[in-house]
Amino acid sequence: MSSETVTSLFDNIWSIFTIVLFFGGSIFVHELGHFLAARRRGVKVTRFSIGFGPPIWSHTAKDGVEYRVSWLPLGGYVALPQLADMSTIEGENDGDAVSLPPVSYATRMIVFAAGAFFNVLFALFLASILWFIGQPVVEEEQTTRIGFVHPTLTLANGKKVDGPAYRAGLQTGDTILTVDGRTVKTMNDIGQLVALGAGRDDEGQPAVNIEYDHNGERKKTTALVALSGRDEIRDLGIETAAKVTVAGVQPGTPADAAGLKFRDIITHIDGKPVGYLSFISDYLRDGAGKPVKVTYLREDKSNDVVVTPVKVTDPETKLNAYRLGLQLKGALTVNIIHTPPWEQVWEKAVSTWRTLQSVINPHSNIGINKLSGPVGIGKIYWDAAQAGIRYVLWIAILVNVNLAIFNLLPIPVLDGGHMLFATIGKIRGRALPVNFIAAAQSVFIVLLFSMILYVSVFDVRRIVRDGPNEPPAKESTKPAEAGK
Helix, strand or coil: CCHHHHHHHHHHHHHHHHHHHHHHHHHHHHHHHHHHHHHHCCCCCCEEEEEEEEEEEEEECCCCCEEEEEEEEEEEEEECCCCCCCHHHHCCCCCCCCCCCCCCHHHHHHHHHHHHHHHHHHHHHHHHHHHHHCEEEEHHHCCCEEEEECCEEEECCCCEEECHHHHHCCCCCCEEEEECCEECCCHHHHHHHHHHCCCECCCCCEEEEEEEEECCEEEEEEEECEEECCCCEEECCEEECCEEEEEEECCCCHHHHHCCCCCCEEEEECCEECCCCCHHHHHHHHHCCCCEEEEEEECCEEEEEEECCEEEECCCCCCEEEECCEEEEEECEEEEECCCHHHHHHHHHHHHHHHHHHHHCCCCCCCHHHCCCHHHHHHHHHHHHHHCHHHHHHHHHHHHHHHHHHHCCCCCCCHHHHHHHHHHHHHHCCCCCHHHHHHHHHHHHHHHHHHHHHHHHHHHHHHHHHCCCCCCCCCECCCEEEEC
């Protein structure tokens, strides 16, 4: 067996272990919260199950609780016959709710909320580990300065359209201050707010309001965003700035004669900032062979040199172009930062809430089919495991915050639905009819599982369509290279 095969086998085993440990662990922690809160408040527990349906493994302990792992790994439950009749999804159990003493409103709220509370605690615990070991971030994305404005974008149908930011007048070097009135601090903030936005112009076209700084002047613009890529996500058409570095100099070329060397960082051409890889070739094409002033960094010292490009003909396309004789690479730098755990959890909570708002907003372009179900989450964990434990922890924190918020939604079957029924009963002075609650739960459990199945179909489609994804770089992002 070759070393590559052994490595691949180990990576696959590690990825499976990661999914079971962190994804399954998140479900276990949620149900453990319900279980411990119920025990603490004197509520009878008849079953603790990870998964739904028939059991794979089952054991009834001395405390009378049946502990089981079931076949459908779509969640879990703690059977509490005094609090809710969940036989629709839990199956029949030995609990006799009629003969058991009634449970107070406070106990109901504490037990139902405990699952989400434990997910938040678990997220804070994982975030504390990530705080200690450090979280990987791309240095160039920790700013809102535009490195590249796409002149065109490709839609899902293959049609090319003008780039939204380009059409709106945004330029390389501009700094975006707000998106739809919300202050942004990173490129990720911008991308998220644009993708989840629900703004429309007078004709109903997707739009986003941008406030930005251009050479010290504060400006405003409205960009008609494009639905780009296969998933038709709102896109502004901008990229982060990347360091354009000399990967090689061709002998006998203008760049060689000018003294440019390997590892020089090209910062400006004729005083214009070079923020993305193809900037130089674009600029040379428009200059039609005129001499250009190249500003570069060597050992942290800035230098200027005038270089006259030469015209070359592409042997395949027969098109003429102007070149300096450089091989360039655009690299992004991955740094390790230490973000306090409460900030990490709050950031994930804000992101989750924005996503939920976008899903229910009819003016957004985010539908249920854009969400990830168990299959999609498993794939995300799989890719993260290939990149390293830091990425796994980051995903696990997000998943636990998602579980906490989702389960508190006032929807029958979910914890928030139970809390809603209990509150309505408290207000009206008597509990809602058992038949009504059972009927509502039956309807919504069908809807919930239908949604999970629907989302999973799109998860599978994306996995098949996109093929194996390259995981995030462990130390640095993979550089793109081009000849100039």
